[in-house]
Amino acid sequence: MTSPAFVEMRGMVKHYGTIRAVENVDLDIGQGEVLAIVGDNGAGKSTLVKMLAGAVHPDAGEIKVDGEPHRIREPNDARRLGIETIYQDLALLPNLDVTSNLFLGRERMAEQPLRFLNVVARRRMRAETREHLKELSITIPQISGTPVGSLSGGQRQSVAIARAIVWASKLVIMDEPTAALGVAQSQAVLDLVRRVRERGTSVVIISHILPHVLELADRIVVMRHGVKVADLPAEGVTQDTLIELIVGYEKARRSA
Amino acid sequence: MDATGYGSAGSTEPAPPVVAGPDAAAVVAAPLSPWATGWRSLLLRPEMGLPLITLLFGVYLTFASQYFLQYQNILNITEAVAVLGIAASFATVVVVSGGIDLTPVTVEVMAGIVCLHALNAGVPVPFVVVLALAAAAGIGLLNGLLIAVGRLNPFIVTLGTNFLFTGVAYVVTSGNAQLIPNHAFQQIGQSRLPWHIPTSTVLMLGTFALAFLLLRFTRLGIHVYAVGGNEDAARLSGVRVRSVKLWVYALSALAAGFAGVVQASAGGSVAPYAASSSNDLLYILAAVIIGGTALTGGRGGVIGTLVGLLLLGMINNGLALKSISSFYQPVVTGIILIVAIVLDELRRRVRQPT
Numbered sequence: 001m002t003s004p005a006f007v008e009m010r011g012m013v014k015h016y017g018t019i020r021a022v023e024n025v026d027l028d029i030g031q032g033e034v035l036a037i038v039g040d041n042g043a044g045k046s047t048l049v050k051m052l053a054g055a056v057h058p059d060a061g062e063i064k065v066d067g068e069p070h071r072i073r074e075p076n077d078a079r080r081l082g083i084e085t086i087y088q089d090l091a092l093l094p095n096l097d098v099t100s101n102l103f104l105g106r107e108r109m110a111e112q113p114l115r116f117l118n119v120v121a122r123r124r125m126r127a128e129t130r131e132h133l134k135e136l137s138i139t140i141p142q143i144s145g146t147p148v149g150s151l152s153g154g155q156r157q158s159v160a161i162a163r164a165i166v167w168a169s170k171l172v173i174m175d176e177p178t179a180a181l182g183v184a185q186s187q188a189v190l191d192l193v194r195r196v197r198e199r200g201t202s203v204v205i206i207s208h209i210l211p212h213v214l215e216l217a218d219r220i221v222v223m224r225h226g227v228k229v230a231d232l233p234a235e236g237v238t239q240d241t242l243i244e245l246i247v248g249y250e251k252a253r254r255s256a
Numbered sequence: 257m258d259a260t261g262y263g264s265a266g267s268t269e270p271a272p273p274v275v276a277g278p279d280a281a282a283v284v285a286a287p288l289s290p291w292a293t294g295w296r297s298l299l300l301r302p303e304m305g306l307p308l309i310t311l312l313f314g315v316y317l318t319f320a321s322q323y324f325l326q327y328q329n330i331l332n333i334t335e336a337v338a339v340l341g342i343a344a345s346f347a348t349v350v351v352v353s354g355g356i357d358l359t360p361v362t363v364e365v366m367a368g369i370v371c372l373h374a375l376n377a378g379v380p381v382p383f384v385v386v387l388a389l390a391a392a393a394g395i396g397l398l399n400g401l402l403i404a405v406g407r408l409n410p411f412i413v414t415l416g417t418n419f420l421f422t423g424v425a426y427v428v429t430s431g432n433a434q435l436i437p438n439h440a441f442q443q444i445g446q447s448r449l450p451w452h453i454p455t456s457t458v459l460m461l462g463t464f465a466l467a468f469l470l471l472r473f474t475r476l477g478i479h480v481y482a483v484g485g486n487e488d489a490a491r492l493s494g495v496r497v498r499s500v501k502l503w504v505y506a507l508s509a510l511a512a513g514f515a516g517v518v519q520a521s522a523g524g525s526v527a528p529y530a531a532s533s534s535n536d537l538l539y540i541l542a543a544v545i546i547g548g549t550a551l552t553g554g555r556g557g558v559i560g561t562l563v564g565l566l567l568l569g570m571i572n573n574g575l576a577l578k579s580i581s582s583f584y585q586p587v588v589t590g591i592i593l594i595v596a597i598v599l600d601e602l603r604r605r606v607r608q609p610t
Binding site for chain 2: 055074075076079085087091092093094095096100101104105106107109117118119120122128132166167
């Protein structure tokens, strides 16, 4: 690791009935590093990061952020720690517009006395949305009044990413951020990831697309059958090495 | 924290900005489909179809009967749907949240019974109203707790509480209609404001205005749409889903309780069999659906419900003016309901050609 860990996960366990999704996994995330987690389907990557995001409750394990132990019981707990997640299935609200999605759960409230009546500051949220999208060079003409469900897939993904980046002060977790995107859109997403790192925000990225992983990551963690099987600096790692680790060394040798 | 106690969670300050290069603009893909922006969408918009039908029906009635467009007749239509409307306004909010409330009519009767007993005990009228609303909110909170905290299906929960409190209404009244001979109380539902405007009409419009403002301008309103759109995504986005659900069922029952006060006052009596034998619940749901609110949640609003309600009122009124048996009213209502759903489905298929 290049910098001190600000997230330390120790002995994380999650079972679903008899299925051991995550079995006693330790994970450190350094300040400002891009950590990639790779592994086959069902290897436990998503479950592991969802425990950090507050979307899955661990059966056992301890999470420390900045040296302090924290119980992350729901997404809001993770948010309060500056940890934002972009989920595989987007987790945008298709029936809300861009502005409402960007500010969902953190709406800007109107001044008193309207704040007392739970009234939101719509104009202010629209202005801030415009500003944030401009900073990220994301061009979406309809930020208000048009549900995001009627935007294109690329536009929706950029809204989801913008929402995470705008609020993540410490860490962005991306679960397959480029899986549903074309080449140009994927490159734009990767570019955003780099810029987030330049800001000093850590990134955890789960991806099946190994060239993307090798292009971006500072460090790579490989999971197999719920267990961490490798944790290595990305420097010098080849795609073949990764594939062997993902499917299991022996198996790869035999079939080769 | 605000008056509703419905606050936000988590940090609300954005992280420092990320400076992106011009190449990030490539994230943007194809422009919006013409359906979303073109003038053609006007005709396919849910908020345009229903008012058009209502307007055409109004024009027809104007020519069909010389009495229809008279000031007094229009007021009569609004007065006739006032009680239904007060309950339907916040029943719409429940449907937008992806749930359903089958208890409004039962809550109306229960609120009426509370009025009856409180008035008999000599409680002043304003406090009688407060007591009735509190009882109604209690039923709503019971619904909300079972649905939000117990994670039970709203249809089944409110079907259950509907039976439960209908039974309670029969028990405490011994199954008899009871008169409420209190002049001051009757003013709520029977009095007329200047220009002969019925007070109940104004109360209905006021309730609709509250529901509209709630959905349009408050955080709770945004979250109601979010929960109705996708409950899991809403939860992951930091919406307090349980709190939202508690609020919508409590508010729906509160509105239904208010409708019950107006009904008991306007009728000067309360009857337990109103909860089990009237079609009011079905008319409330019909107004919500005709008004373009999707039963799947996340889409619609109270303006549609108000227009849908006026359309139902006009049908009833038109049949009466033409001296056609009121037995035909359910027939016409049923046809309109089915046409509304077919139109809605067509709209969605046109928008998502998959």
